Amino acid sequence: MIAVLKGGTTAAQKENLIKWLSAQGLTVHVSEGEYKTVLGLVGDTSKIDMDLLSGLEIVDQVARISEPFKSANRKFHPDDTVVSACTSKLGGGNFGLIAGPCSVESEEQICTIAAAVKAAGATFLRGGAFKPRTSPYDFQGMGAEGIELLLKAKAATGLPIVTEIMSISHLDLFADVDVIQVGARNMQNFELLKQLGRCDKPILLKRGMSATLKEMLMSAEYIMAGGNEQVILCERGIRSFDPYTRNVLDLAAVPLLKELSHLPVVVDPSHATGAARLVRPMALAAAAAGADGLMIEVHNDPMHALCDGAQSVTPDQFAEIAKAVATVRTAL
Ligand code: PEP
Ligand code: MN
Numbered sequence: 001m002i003a004v005l006k007g008g009t010t011a012a013q014k015e016n017l018i019k020w021l022s023a024q025g026l027t028v029h030v031s032e033g034e035y036k037t038v039l040g041l042v043g044d045t046s047k048i049d050m051d052l053l054s055g056l057e058i059v060d061q062v063a064r065i066s067e068p069f070k071s072a073n074r075k076f077h078p079d080d081t082v083v084s085a086c087t088s089k090l091g092g093g094n095f096g097l098i099a100g101p102c103s104v105e106s107e108e109q110i111c112t113i114a115a116a117v118k119a120a121g122a123t124f125l126r127g128g129a130f131k132p133r134t135s136p137y138d139f140q141g142m143g144a145e146g147i148e149l150l151l152k153a154k155a156a157t158g159l160p161i162v163t164e165i166m167s168i169s170h171l172d173l174f175a176d177v178d179v180i181q182v183g184a185r186n187m188q189n190f191e192l193l194k195q196l197g198r199c200d201k202p203i204l205l206k207r208g209m210s211a212t213l214k215e216m217l218m219s220a221e222y223i224m225a226g227g228n229e230q231v232i233l234c235e236r237g238i239r240s241f242d243p244y245t246r247n248v249l250d251l252a253a254v255p256l257l258k259e260l261s262h263l264p265v266v267v268d269p270s271h272a273t274g275a276a277r278l279v280r281p282m283a284l285a286a287a288a289a290g291a292d293g294l295m296i297e298v299h300n301d302p303m304h305a306l307c308d309g310a311q312s313v314t315p316d317q318f319a320e321i322a323k324a325v326a327t328v329r330t331a332l
Contacts, residue, residue: 001045002075003053004061005037013058024048031077036060040076042225067260069217071224072231077262080292083202083230085160085178088123090232091264095329096293098162098204098266099318100126102308103139104146112300114153116315121322124179125150125159126295130166131307132185139306144173151176162204162295168195177201184209184236184271187219197226204295206234206268213253217261233257233265234295235286237272246274246311249282254289266293270311276302279313280321287328294325 003021005014014037018028021041026048029040041048045064054062065075080092090096099117104110104127114125129146131139142149150161160178165171166186174180179202186192187208196203203223207216220231235254237247249272257265267286269279283294299305299312313321 001041001048001050001062001064003039003041003059004063005039005058006060007035009037009058017056017058021048029071029076031079033079036078038076038078040070040073042070067214067217069214069221069261071229072217072220072261072263074258074260074262079262081229081231081262081264083179083232083264085124085202086158088160090123090266091292094292095287095325096124096232096264096266097122097322097325098124098126098293098295099298100162101128101299101305102270102297102312103128103131103306104142104149104163105306107149107152109300110149110153111156113298113315114157114159116300117298117318118157118159120315120319121326122159122318123293124162125153125157126162126181126297127153128307129163130170132164132166132183133307141307144170147173147177154178165192165196168192171195171199174201179204179232182206182219184211187211187216190219190222193219193222194226197223197228199228200230201228202230202232203228204232204234204266206236207238207250207253209239209247211238213256213260217257220261220263231263232293233261233263234268235265235272235291236268236295245272245278247272249273249286251282251285251289254286254291258290264292265290266295267291268295270295270297270308270313274311276311276313276317279311280317280324283321283325284328287325288332290332296321 131141269282
């Protein structure tokens with residue numbers, strides 16, 4: 001349920017109302033917009049007398065929210081959420097460019113790529129340290145050492161780092177990580193989501209391979225229900241029947257998610273297509289669709305990448321894509 005307050009409501013009046021609602025066992029989320037304040041009420045709202053609430057002098061409107069996702073709902077929080085990490089911001093008009101290799105492979109590799117993507121305008125450095133590979137015989141990532149190397153690349157470039165967590169038992173290793181990624185394969189690992197809901201770092205939540213948008217928003221809700229409201233949604237393609245692309249990029253997800261939710265939405269054209277030559281057109285299309293950012297895999301030597309070389313663009317290609325994306329955004 002939401003209660004929209006009238007303009008001119010004083011802080012004391014607001015506080016009084018929040019106290020009254022909290023005393024009835026509800027959790028109250030306050031969203032202070034430029035023109036209005038929205039109180040989002042979570043819990044058993046069936047006991048609330050809607051007529052009484054809407055009759056209060058300071059209340060403009062009361063409505064029930066039928067969707068099962070509440071904190072992630074745009075109705076709860078009409079303004080865009082802006083996620084911040086170091087000096088980078090994502091959402092609410094701040095476009096984020098997250099770039100880097102699929103996996104961290106060596107200090108030289110990650111530092112070379114970090115410097116190149118930074119020069120090209122990237123605002124976050126990505127790199128997998130713990131890799132969810134289909135085969136147990138494939139490179140599994142450098143683990144804790146990979147995170148150390150990402151931190152070296154961060155120290156050299158100032159770029160905040162984004163890296164994937166696969167097990168909550170590794171959380172201590174992520175103490176200095178700026179944004180924790182939850183990969184497609186873990187989108188519905190609810191225990192992991194609950195734990196991440198209790199930490200104070202932004203979470204980049206990737207869409208599960210066959211997850212509906214509602215399921216994705218419910219996963220975001222798991223994180224937010226624990227108190228962590230810094231969630232970035234990432235559309236990375238869904239599995240379908242055509243083997244020409246690794247996945248099928250659902251670009252309608254971008255405007256839809258932004259309509260349904262206030263959380264920033266980024267698109268990963270690398271995992272969505274699986275082909276480096278398709279990254280540029282899909283990155284431009286994502287920007288045109290209104291994405292708040294892109295996640296692009298970049299490798300200095302794609303032919304010899306230990307993971308996802310076929311979909312990795314070179315630093316030069318990334319620089320050109322970044323420019324073209326900026327042109328599309330200006331045209332919008
Ligand atoms: C990745 O970002 O390297 C990755 C494994 O992505 P996804 O979870 O989308 O497959
Ligand atoms: Mn990858």
